[in-house]
Amino acid sequence: MRLIHPVSPGETAGEPDLARAYAYPAAPCVRVNMVASADGGIWLDGLSGGLSGRGDKRIFGVLRGLADVVLAGASTVRAEGYRPARPRESWRELREGRPAAPPVAVVTRGLELDLASPLFTEAEPYARTIVVTCAAAPAERRAEAARHADVIVAGDERVDLAAAVEALGERGLTRVLCEGGARTNGQLAAAGLVDELCLTVSPVLLGGSAARILDGGDAFTGLRLAHVLEEDGFLFTRYVRAPG
Secondary structure, eight states: OEEEESOOTTOOOOSOOHHHHTOOOSSOEEEEEEEEETTSOOOBTTBSGGGOOHHHHHHHHHHHHHOSEEEEEHHHHHHHTOOOOOOOGGGTTTTTTSOSSOOEEEEOSSOOOOTTSHHHHSOOGGGOOEEEEOTTSOHHHHHHHHTTSEEEEOOSSSOOHHHHHHHHHHTTOOEEEEOOOHHHHHHHHHTTOOOEEEEEEESOOOOTTOOOSOOSSOOOOOEEEEEEEEETTEEEEEEEEOOO
16 A cells, blocks of 8 residues: 555655554544445445445454544445444554444434344444434334433434534543434535545446435535545545545
8 A cells, every 4th residue: 555645756665554544533523434436326236335445444444443433324324234343463553542342323213123133133332322312213223222322412404413422422422423324425425514525436436326425405515635545446535525
């Protein structure tokens, strides 16, 4: 893997320090991490894995190691078969003073979750799965979810992601890594909550009906390109919110 932006004239860049390249700012931060084809599609046969590569998986691991909490929409959790994040030896230094792995927080209005799945049954007590829902969610399902996970009620008729991010922050989970899907990303962006975008561009063309990284909502956010890494034709970009 090599750094191709920014590079000073005449500089020969070595293997980048990914933990340093993707370090969170001191302030609370919501970071979106996605992989897309060169023409903007975010899934292959309904899953993102077919677009990934060796370097993308390395960065994915570093981003999870740096995060306080992994946020994902319920449809993504179901489609991708989410499990709890597992501690890695490479995270030891990244997570010094914090739990060995971040919890997963699932955004869901209807609470249509498999509470018997590993995401809920295999989560360690220090990284208990979090369910983020709203007051309009079925009361029985909410009570059942509370037996298997920590529940955050944010919003009345629909999930209020600003309130959800605030509630996560009150738990000390201020470094938020959102892994999609497109609808959750779109809602975050529409609420003005996206501080960073880490986008892997996969060297393939998809066409068809694959969604973009944002779905729905008026979500204009000015971004500044912080860096671009390259490996095997994949581009690993990091954008941060532009001033103003």
